[in-house]
Amino acid sequence: MIGKGQSISRTQASISYGWNQDKEAEVILKQHLAGDTPEQITDEFKIIQSQNDRCLKNTLSFVVSPTIKDGKNLNHQDLEKIAQRFIREMDLKNHQAIGFVHKDKEHTHIHIYANRISLKGEVYKDSFIGKRSQIAADNVAKQIGLTRVREVQHEKLQELKWQRLAIKHIHNKVLESRPKSLDEYIQRMNARNIKVIPSINKSNQLQGFRFEYKGLNLKGSEVHRSMSGNKLIAEISQNNSFSRLKEAPKTLKLANNTVQLSTNMLTKIAKDLAKQVIKRAIDTGMGMGY
Structure with missing residues (x-):
């Protein structure tokens, strides 16, 4: 309901x-x-x-x-x-x-x-x-x-399982090429027949992305949780930096326009960046007491 x-x-x-x-x-x-x-x-x-x-x-x-x-x-x-x-x-x-x-x-x-x-x-x-x-x-x-609602959404996503897997596979391939901007990512996805549509509200704030593929139109998080707007921005922003980012960018360039990030997205990106810092520390053995 x-x-x-x-x-x-x-x-x-x-x-x-x-x-x-x-x-x-x-x-x-x-x-x-x-x-x-x-x-x-x-x-x-x-x-x-x-x-x-x-x-x-x-x-x-x-x-x-x-x-x-x-x-x-x-x-x-x-x-x-x-x-x-x-x-x-x-x-x-x-x-x-x-x-x-x-x-x-x-x-x-x-x-x-x-x-x-x-x-x-x-x-x-x-x-x-x-x-x-x-x-x-x-x-x-x-x-x-x-x-x-969540039951309806779950059934819908299960019915679209193979299409979602196809979008995710192409997304992974594009990220492997380390695009340095959202525009570059969008262009490379489009070249593989997936249209990436930014969701921008009336206050010119970026709230996320939708993906069009073979007649389907899904939010990034509906394709896969790793494709939510905040995770995508955090990943691409790191590609464009010589040193690892420690805080979320407040604005981004998109199709020659500068857009702001919504407060909700900024908070989520900050959490994702913090998790990356912790993971890198663990991977390199920092703080393990050896």
Whole structure:
């Protein structure tokens, strides 16, 4: 089961979408609310939201999606339970909320809209809400016995085992040639029919790489854990240095542009470099007391 979440400002439009009868919508959750139309629910949200008019994105929007197989076997009560437990996992019991199930497509899914302002007038912190939604949905799936995201991902990667091995084999061959930059690595992979796509966020921070091969598009860590962005950068950065690096580079050249590394990636690269230092010390017999 997958969970997605974000803060929004389009309260009535979003609730109207959730209530859309063209999508065979059913109300499966109503918390601290009395209204029976999108307009009435929106007005009730606004009454609470008036306690804090500085919060502009004052509604939380979530989508909770069981797998297609699980969705076919869930009845109205099961879907109610999922919505209720998700709200509890997100710590929103003290907030107005309404949830709908949509069955217009093969993939049954739940839309939940919650007031970001609590009944006490407190603003719900939405930092990392996307990741927290994923964790909440995974916890609910575990509690109820539904298929979890990691199980789906594991099955997918097992099905692609031979393709992943082929990408990893070519990756190893390219690294053996000791490319001195990411651009050189990308060019050599491309020459072997593997397209390496940098993942760069809106803040111009490099977060990792994806690999395209024979119609597949996988994250580096999905191909193999040694192909995650931080490990790849640490390896290539060492090739470009006469002396071993002791700290992670904060910026890198990529296709004639300078990109920054995300804080998360910098931390991981620093750990990888530290492990390399320890390994070299052990390999050369340093500190063994002989």
